Amino acid sequence: MVFLCKKTLVKYKNRINVFVEEGHANKEEWLQYLVHPIRAFWGDGTEEWEKWEKDFQYYKDYFTITDDILKSDIGFLPLTLNYYINNRKLGLVDNFAEKLKKFNKILIAWLDGDNDIRYRHKNCIIIKYSTNKNYNNSNVYIQPADLKNDLLNEYFNGKINIRNKDTIPSIGFDGMADYPKLKITGTIVKNIIHRLSYIIFQTQYVPDPIAPNLMKRKRILNYLKKKSSIKTDFKIRDSFAAGIYPENINARKEYVNNIISNDYTFCYRGTANYSLRLYETLCLGRIPLFIDTQCVLPLERKINWKEICLWVDQSELKFIDKKILDYHKSISNKEFIEKQIYCRELWNKYFSKQGFIKYFFRYLIKIKSKEIL
Numbered sequence: 001m002v003f004l005c006k007k008t009l010v011k012y013k014n015r016i017n018v019f020v021e022e023g024h025a026n027k028e029e030w031l032q033y034l035v036h037p038i039r040a041f042w043g044d045g046t047e048e049w050e051k052w053e054k055d056f057q058y059y060k061d062y063f064t065i066t067d068d069i070l071k072s073d074i075g076f077l078p079l080t081l082n083y084y085i086n087n088r089k090l091g092l093v094d095n096f097a098e099k100l101k102k103f104n105k106i107l108i109a110w111l112d113g114d115n116d117i118r119y120r121h122k123n124c125i126i127i128k129y130s131t132n133k134n135y136n137n138s139n140v141y142i143q144p145a146d147l148k149n150d151l152l153n154e155y156f157n158g159k160i161n162i163r164n165k166d167t168i169p170s171i172g173f174d175g176m177a178d179y180p181k182l183k184i185t186g187t188i189v190k191n192i193i194h195r196l197s198y199i200i201f202q203t204q205y206v207p208d209p210i211a212p213n214l215m216k217r218k219r220i221l222n223y224l225k226k227k228s229s230i231k232t233d234f235k236i237r238d239s240f241a242a243g244i245y246p247e248n249i250n251a252r253k254e255y256v257n258n259i260i261s262n263d264y265t266f267c268y269r270g271t272a273n274y275s276l277r278l279y280e281t282l283c284l285g286r287i288p289l290f291i292d293t294q295c296v297l298p299l300e301r302k303i304n305w306k307e308i309c310l311w312v313d314q315s316e317l318k319f320i321d322k323k324i325l326d327y328h329k330s331i332s333n334k335e336f337i338e339k340q341i342y343c344r345e346l347w348n349k350y351f352s353k354q355g356f357i358k359y360f361f362r363y364l365i366k367i368k369s370k371e372i373l
Contacts, residue, residue: 016364018065019072019100024092025079033083035110037357038076041065058354062361073368075100077109081117081126085204090119097123106367114272116206118198125367127360130274133294141363142298144351145276151283152344155256160285160344163263165336169328170231171289172262174255175277177218178238187212208271217268220291220317224266227321233262256284263336264289264310264324278309279351285344289324291317299350299359308339308346 020038030045040059043049066072077084077093084090097107101123111117111128120126120139127141152158179187194207218236225232235258259265259281267275268291281288290309297305305311310327312320331339349355 014365015062015064016361016368017071017073018063019069019075019105020065020067020078021096022067022078024089025083025087029079029083033079033112035076035078035080037063038065038078042078059357062357069099069103069105072105074105074364075107077107077124080110080112081119082112085117085119090204093119093124094121097121108364114270115208116272117204118202118206119204130269130272131296132273133296137296140296141360142296142300143360144298144356145274145279147276147279147283147352150352151256151280152285155253156260156284160340161260162285162337162340165328165331165333166263168229168231169264169324170233170262171224171264171266171324172233172258173221173266174235174258175237176239177214177221177234177236179212179214180238184212184215213269213271220268220320221266223317224321229325230321231262233258234266256280259284259286263287263328267291267309269293269295279347282308282343282347282351285340287339287343291320298356302359303346303350308343 018037025033027045030039030042034042034044036056037059040056040063044052065076069075075096077096081093084093093107093109100107107121107124109124109126111126114129116128116131122139125139125141127143129143129145131137131140131142150158152160188210191208191210191212194203194205195210197203198205198207221232221234221236224230225234235254259277264287265277265281267278267281267288269275273293273295274297275288275290278288278290288309290305290311292311292313294314297303310324312323316323347355350359
C-alpha cells in the first residue's frame with residue numbers, strides 16, 4: 001500500500017512520463033491485449049469500462065502518458081507482445097524500439113501467458129512471469145503471478161488464520177497432477193510437433209516441455225504420500241486449474257481451504273517455469289514448499305527467497321522428506337507463527353498489484369536516471 005504522503009510525492013513530483021504510440025490495434029483488441037498501465041488512461045475499449053476503471057487508477061499515481069517522445073522518460077508498448085506475435089506485427093515493435101533508441105530511451109514490453117518467446121531487442125525490456133536461470137536474462141524483468149483478488153480479504157476478511165506448529169508437518173496440494181493415459185500421449189505428440197515447428201519454421205512461442213511437468217509433479221506427490229513421517233493432504237485433479245477460476249465456487253473454496261489447513265503448500269512449476277500457487281500461499285499467510293527448477297523469482301536482489309520458503313532444489317528431490325522434516329524441526333512454534341505473518345506481509349508489500357507496481361516504478365526510475373540499462 002502507498003501511504004498518502006508518499007503517494008502525493010509520486011503523483012506531483014516523480015511520475016514517469018511514458019511515450020505511447022496509438023494506432024497499433026483497433027479498440028476491439030484492447031480488452032484482450034492492452035497492458036494495464038495504459039488501460040488506466042485509455043480504458044479497455046468496451047462500454048463496461050466504468051465498472052473496472054477504479055481498479056486501475058493507482059497507475060496514474062506513478063505514470064503520465066504522452067505522444068511527444070521529447071517529453072517522455074521511457075516508452076511502453078501499448079499491447080502485450082502476444083498481440084504483435086499473433087497478428088504478425090513484430091515489425092511495429094522493432095520500429096518503436098528503434099525510434100526510442102535514437103533518443104536514448106528504453107522500451108518496456110509485457111508478455112502474457114505461460115510460454116516464453118524467441119523475440120528479443122536490445123532496446124526492449126520484457127516484463128514476464130517466468131524464465132530460466134540458464135537463459136540470458138539481461139533484458140528481462142520478472143513480475144509476480146497475477147492474482148485477481150486478495151484471497152485473504154475475499155475469504156477471511158483480511159485476517160490471517162494462524163496455525164500452531166504440530167509435531168508432524170502437514171503438506172497441502174490441490175491441483176492437477178494426473179491425465180488419462182490417452183491424453184498424456186496426445187499432449188506429448190502435440191508438444192513434439194510444436195517443438196519441431198519452433199526449430200524448423202522459427203515460430204515465436206517457445207514450446208512446452210515434451211513430457212508435461214504434471215508427470216514429474218505426480219511422482220513427487222506420490223513419493224511424499226508414502227512417507228509416514230509427513231502428513232499429506234493432496235486433492236489430485238485431472239483438469240487444469242479447477243481451483244483457480246473464481247467461477248468454480250466450490251472447487252475454489254476447496255483450493256483455498258487446502259492452503260489454509262496445512263503447514264506448507266507444495267509449489268512446483270506448471271507449463272511455465274513458475275508457480276501461481278507460490279503467490280497464493282504467501283497471500284494467505286502460509287509457508288510455500290517451493291521446488292526450485294532453475295526459476296527466476298521477482299526481486300531476487302532484494303528478497304532472500306530461501307529464507308521465506310521451505311526450499312528444495314530440484315537436485316534434492318530424492319531427499320525431499322528429509323528436507324521437510326529438518327526444516328520443520330529447526331523452527332520453534334514462535335518462529336513458525338512469525339513466518340506465517342511474514343509471508344503475508346511480504347505478499348502485501350511486494351506481490352499485490354499495488355505493492356509490486358511501487359517497486360517496478362523504482363526500477364524504472366533507475367532506468368530513467370541511467371543507473372541500469
